[in-house]
Amino acid sequence: MDESKPLKVRLTFSVILVGVSLLFAAVVTDHWAVLSPKVEEYNATCEAAHFGLWRLCTKRIFMQEQGPKEKGCGPISLPGEHNCSYFKHFTPGQSSEIFEVTTQKEYSISAAAIAIFSVGFAIIGTICVLLSFRKKKDYLLKPASMFYTFAGLCIIISVEVMRQSVKRMIDSEETVWIEYSYSWSFACACASFVLLFICGITLLLIALPRFPQNPWETCMDAEPEH
Secondary structure, eight states: OOOOHHHHHHHHHHHHHHHHHHHHHHHHHHSSSEEEEEOSSSEEEEEEEEEEESEEEEEEEOOOOOTTOOOSOOTTTTTTTEEEEETHHHHSTTOGGOOOOOHHHHHHHHHHHHHHHHHHHHHHHHHHHHHHHOOGGGGGGHHHHHHHHHHHHHHHHHHHHHHHHHHHHOOOOOEEEEEEOOHHHHHHHHHHHHHHHHHHHHHHHHSOOOOSSSSHHHHHHSSSOO
């Protein structure tokens, strides 16, 4: 029996908890992407936006003259009047002009739904690992590793759906947004994918029975013939 197995499981689980924390941070925050329109005149206000899976936040920023390479409104960190609202397709009483286009609505709903599946898989995997600690049932580590791997795959799919949504939004002639950038919530989602996917596979390898290092181990473990 591998005496270092419990230590390996705990170390891997510690890294997984970091990935789960990043996953939750990405899902609940509103800084997946930042959008800005073209600035036609300076010494006036312009409206930049940042959004996540559930909400859109706009900020009116007073713009002074920028450098030759800067054409958009922002950066979003500048002070200004801040307003957030949930997407209309999640709360019918709210309106969000940026996501009125049907394709954008479908992308937004898909990204949010897949992210919820990712959170669900991560929660179930954590429950399995905790039960394996409490009751010494190592067989629960195998399904836990698969749940974490699925959670990582789901969140990276959600990231790709969001990326396609932003790209289509910028390319559309129906919007005023000309510049975009991905923010820290997007980075959290990507980092959580890396940690959950890699550590999920690592946990599975740890949970698998140890292969014999030489043929004599298999022969000595065999039952004697009668």
